[in-house]
Amino acid sequence: MNIDLSRRGFLRLAGAGVAATSLGAMGFGEAEAAEAAHVRAFKLFTTTETRNTCPYCSVACGVIMYSRGDVKVGETAELIHLEGDADHPTNRGTLCPKGAALKDFVKAPTRLTMPxxxxxxxxxxxxxxxxxxxxxxxxxxxxxxxxxxxxxxxxxxxxxxxxxxxxxxxxxxxxxxxxxxxxxxxxxxxxxxxxxxxx
Known part of the structure; x- marks a missing residue:
């Protein structure tokens, strides 16, 4: 079998092969395409998002707290995640070690909640x-x-x-x-x- 392939045709074919191989190596195969078509909801999708200020020092960093439980119907809200507020002008989403540990501060058994x-x-x-x-x-x-x-x-x-x-x-x-x-x-x-x- 004789293949008549010009130099330009060979370069096009080689380029297409490299592109297909690269896409496959990066995870764009059939299985990944099927997985991407069915995206699961984020873990924090069912939580209540509350913005607040870190209580530790005078910098006043912004925090976002995620909790489960509807306080309006008498349930106790449980804090499940906490992160820095990227939209806050003071800290732009960053937190110091004390601020990052606020979840432990909130859930501490020795924390006073009543006068x-x-x-x-x-x-x-x-x-x-x-x-x-x-x-x-x-x-x-x-x-x-x-x-x-x-x-x-x-x-x-x-x-x-x-x-x-x-x-x-x-x-x-x-x-x-x-x-x-x-x-x-x-x-x-x-x-x-x-x-x-x-x-």
Missing amino acids: RHRAPGASGFTEITWDEALDKIARALKDDRDQNMILTNEDGVPVNRWTTTGFLAASATTNETAWLTYKAVRSMGIVGFDNQARV
């Missing part, structure tokens, strides 16, 4: 409701402010200073939240005001 109160003279803490805790804090603040508010200085100039109570704010907040916190604290007259970015 606790230790009565004077008591040896231990007792759990109280959030309403009770906020009422106790508000009462303590009001009593201390009424007793220790400095209305004027030695010259009779109004100063409205409250120096016996301090406030530690969260630095991992938005500018708007930080501004509102600052206004609330200063409007009460509190002088000692800081956050963990400087501590």
